[in-house]
Amino acid sequence: MRIVFNREASVKVAALATGIAAGAIGWAVPAVSQEISDDVVKIGIMNDRSGVYADAGGEGSVVAARLAVEDFGGTVLGAPVEIVAADHQNKADIGSNVARQWYDEDKVDAIMDLPTSSVALAVQSLSREKKKITIVSGGGSAEISGSQCSPYGFQWAYDTRALSRGTAGALVRGGDDTWFFLTADYAFGDSLQSQATAVIEANGGKVLGAVRHPLSTSDFSSFILQAQSSGAKVIGLANAGLDTSNAVKAANEFGLTEAGQKMASLLLTLSDAHSLGTEGAQGLYLTAGWYWDQDDENREFAKRYMERHGKMPDMLHVGVYSAVLQYLKAIKAAGTDETEAVARKLHEMPVEDLFAKKGRVLENGRMVYDMYLFQVKSPDESSGEWDLYKQVETIPGDKAYATVAESGCDVSSFPKN
Amino acid sequence: MTMLFGIPLPALLGQLLIGFINGSFYALLSLGLAVIFGLLRVINFAHGAQYMLGAFTAYLLLFYTGLGFWPALIVAPLMVAAISALIERTMLSRLYDLDHLYGLLFTFGLALIIEGTFRWYYGAAGQPYAGPALLSGGTNLGFMFLPNYRGFVVVASIVICLSVWLLIEKTRLGAYLRAATENPQLVQAFGVNVPLLLTLTYALGAGLAGLAGVLAAPIYQVSPLMGSNLIIIVFAVVVIGGMGSIGGAIVTGYVLGILEGLTKVFYPEASNIVVFVIMAIVLMLRPAGLFGKEI
Numbered sequence: 001m002r003i004v005f006n007r008e009a010s011v012k013v014a015a016l017a018t019g020i021a022a023g024a025i026g027w028a029v030p031a032v033s034q035e036i037s038d039d040v041v042k043i044g045i046m047n048d049r050s051g052v053y054a055d056a057g058g059e060g061s062v063v064a065a066r067l068a069v070e071d072f073g074g075t076v077l078g079a080p081v082e083i084v085a086a087d088h089q090n091k092a093d094i095g096s097n098v099a100r101q102w103y104d105e106d107k108v109d110a111i112m113d114l115p116t117s118s119v120a121l122a123v124q125s126l127s128r129e130k131k132k133i134t135i136v137s138g139g140g141s142a143e144i145s146g147s148q149c150s151p152y153g154f155q156w157a158y159d160t161r162a163l164s165r166g167t168a169g170a171l172v173r174g175g176d177d178t179w180f181f182l183t184a185d186y187a188f189g190d191s192l193q194s195q196a197t198a199v200i201e202a203n204g205g206k207v208l209g210a211v212r213h214p215l216s217t218s219d220f221s222s223f224i225l226q227a228q229s230s231g232a233k234v235i236g237l238a239n240a241g242l243d244t245s246n247a248v249k250a251a252n253e254f255g256l257t258e259a260g261q262k263m264a265s266l267l268l269t270l271s272d273a274h275s276l277g278t279e280g281a282q283g284l285y286l287t288a289g290w291y292w293d294q295d296d297e298n299r300e301f302a303k304r305y306m307e308r309h310g311k312m313p314d315m316l317h318v319g320v321y322s323a324v325l326q327y328l329k330a331i332k333a334a335g336t337d338e339t340e341a342v343a344r345k346l347h348e349m350p351v352e353d354l355f356a357k358k359g360r361v362l363e364n365g366r367m368v369y370d371m372y373l374f375q376v377k378s379p380d381e382s383s384g385e386w387d388l389y390k391q392v393e394t395i396p397g398d399k400a401y402a403t404v405a406e407s408g409c410d411v412s413s414f415p416k417n
Numbered sequence: 418m419t420m421l422f423g424i425p426l427p428a429l430l431g432q433l434l435i436g437f438i439n440g441s442f443y444a445l446l447s448l449g450l451a452v453i454f455g456l457l458r459v460i461n462f463a464h465g466a467q468y469m470l471g472a473f474t475a476y477l478l479l480f481y482t483g484l485g486f487w488p489a490l491i492v493a494p495l496m497v498a499a500i501s502a503l504i505e506r507t508m509l510s511r512l513y514d515l516d517h518l519y520g521l522l523f524t525f526g527l528a529l530i531i532e533g534t535f536r537w538y539y540g541a542a543g544q545p546y547a548g549p550a551l552l553s554g555g556t557n558l559g560f561m562f563l564p565n566y567r568g569f570v571v572v573a574s575i576v577i578c579l580s581v582w583l584l585i586e587k588t589r590l591g592a593y594l595r596a597a598t599e600n601p602q603l604v605q606a607f608g609v610n611v612p613l614l615l616t617l618t619y620a621l622g623a624g625l626a627g628l629a630g631v632l633a634a635p636i637y638q639v640s641p642l643m644g645s646n647l648i649i650i651v652f653a654v655v656v657i658g659g660m661g662s663i664g665g666a667i668v669t670g671y672v673l674g675i676l677e678g679l680t681k682v683f684y685p686e687a688s689n690i691v692v693f694v695i696m697a698i699v700l701m702l703r704p705a706g707l708f709g710k711e712i
Contacts, residue, residue, distance in 0.1 A: 051541065053541075054536075055540045185685075211685045213681075213685055213686075214688060216646050217688070218643065218647060221567075222678055222681035225428070229425075229428055242638060242640060245543060249636070250636075254564060255555060255564075277545045279545065
């Protein structure tokens with residue numbers, strides 16, 4: 001019985017060790033401008049800098065934000081632009097505390113990135129209270145621009161609805177109409193699966209079955225066997241991170257793809273694909289809004305980013321770049337950094353940059369732009385460690401994203417301009 | 418087709434085999450843990466980190482020296498054992514006279530530091546590690562497709578578990594070990610170097626974790642988190658088997674692997690907790706574990 005007591009004690013130690021609050025770094029800058037509050041535009045990049053999602057955001061997003069500031073010229077309306085960063089450790093309470101401190105003491109004007117939907121929702125709701133702008137590119141829940149939307153909240157890079165519409169819709173239309181899901185057994189997995197199911201059924205396909213596996217399962221072979229015996233044409237992965245990687249590895253090992261079944265991941269980041277390698281991930285379908293090797297503009301940006309950070313940028317990182325750039329453009333267009341005015345400009349202005357070639361922002365804050373269905377290359381097709389995707393088809397923005405009415409966002413509650 | 422509990426028999430056989438394969442890992446890991454607890458009375462929370470170190474050592478050997486799977490299977494566990502021996506000698510051995518809690522806290526802290534360091538350098542997503550070419554592909558068993566490598570893991574694990582059990586229960590060295598933990602003063606009086614024996618024991622337990630790590634590397638992503646995902650289950654296996662019972666740890670490892678495999682078919686959502694439910698029941702009915710002796 002002793003072990004039980006001891007383990008309890010060790011959990012307390014763990015809680016202590018991980019309970020260190022995150023801090024923000026900032027410094028004062030001399031006064032120059034009258035339209036800008038506190039004479040500086042401060043943008044806070046808040047994300048996971050040490051945990052499971054650190055590769056998908058982390059320092060990479062900060063690097064992308066700095067590149068955006070440089071590309072904009074370093075100042076807006078004569079005031080300097082400053083980037084600060086903090087780790088929310090994927091915990092909503094820590095995220096809210098940091099946001100409060102940023103707004104109240106550190107004069108931060110807007111918070112961006114915000115992966116992990118629970119944290120994004122908490123910070124967005126606090127920011128609505130404080131009348132500050134948030135631009136979420138890391139957090140994927142469709143709720144952010146749906147039932148929990150905010151007049152000052154924007155969602156930039158993707159959402160779960162677009163990913164499932166993209167991947168499931170395109171495959172079913174191509175004739176892969178029977179599906180079996182491996183779903184992570186929590187809210188995120190559930191919503192991915194139910195959104196994808198709706199798309200599959202709307203396109204005349206059929207879901208033959210699903211297994212709901214616990215979060216952080218290391219061995220997927222049992223689930224893979226079940227998927228195999230279902231006879232479904234596509235195995236849909238409604239999970240993320242290590243779970244996705246381990247499921248894909250097991251599927252290859254058990255000869256699933258060789259036997260003709262397709263694997264489709266509803267959320268795969270470039271770092272996941274990179275860590276699996278083409279050997280492990282080949283043939284996998286996924287949806288993303290940006291890939292470094294799509295055109296010269298993207299390749300050039302990727303090269304600059306690579307020089308700074310040593311890795312290729314992913315959709316989420318470039319989403320932060322685009323968000324920062326658009327925010328600065330909006331301040332310039334509004335002639336002030338006052339929240340209402342900037343939010344109005346963000347809603348009005350089209351988004352034209354290397355991330356979103358033809359983007360626009362809906363009333364609910366959702367930035368709508370074209371998404372792409374990709375397939376991971378085979379080792380023969382790939383010419384280097386980052387040469388991972390080939391583009392299969394373009395999914396027009398209005399097909400991928402929900403309309404304001406569909407999103408469930410009550411825009412009538414927003415303050416009238 | 419023959420059906421059993423509403424599931425076709427071949428599918429069920431496949432799932433049983435998969436459970437047995439996972440059980441092989443549980444058995445290997447809980448074996449090392451049981452050796453360390455049984456002989457040193459140390460609750461080694463760093464076991465998961467040592468397992469992860471084994472996998473990472475194999476990966477790094479391949480990456481930096483080009484050393485493939487087979488040499489790594491020998492070299493990596495030895496390296497993990499050597500590092501662990503150093504840690505035991507310089508730090509852990511000072512805690513033997515104190516309450517068990519101190520050993521647990523020390524190894525827990527150690528695990529956090531090791532895993533944190535690897536996470537800092539390699540991120541959480543993990544690295545791929547290719548298995549040996551000799552064992553690529555698979556065999557069709559009629560009821561399922563068995564990847565050759567997984568078959569090898571089962572055989573290797575059975576051989577290793579049996580050898581370690583024989584070493585400790587049936588050889589003279591094993592007798593010294595057991596005697597040294599019963600009554601260190603007396604054994605020392607006979608001229609046996611007890612501190613050295615204890616160091617070797619800790620190194621053996623850690624080396625076994627490292628070996629399990631190398632075996633796991635081609636199957637799972639080599640990730641800093643791979644050990645912490647597994648360690649709590651392995652602790653439960655040891656508790657169910659009976660703390661310190663080496664044979665108990667091995668048998669329980671395989672049995673729980675199979676039970677967990679069956680849960681994945683009938684009620685997958687519960688597959689992460691089934692081991693703990695069994696642990697709770699066993700602790701209520703037999704507090705010393707299935708194979709443990711009442712103290």
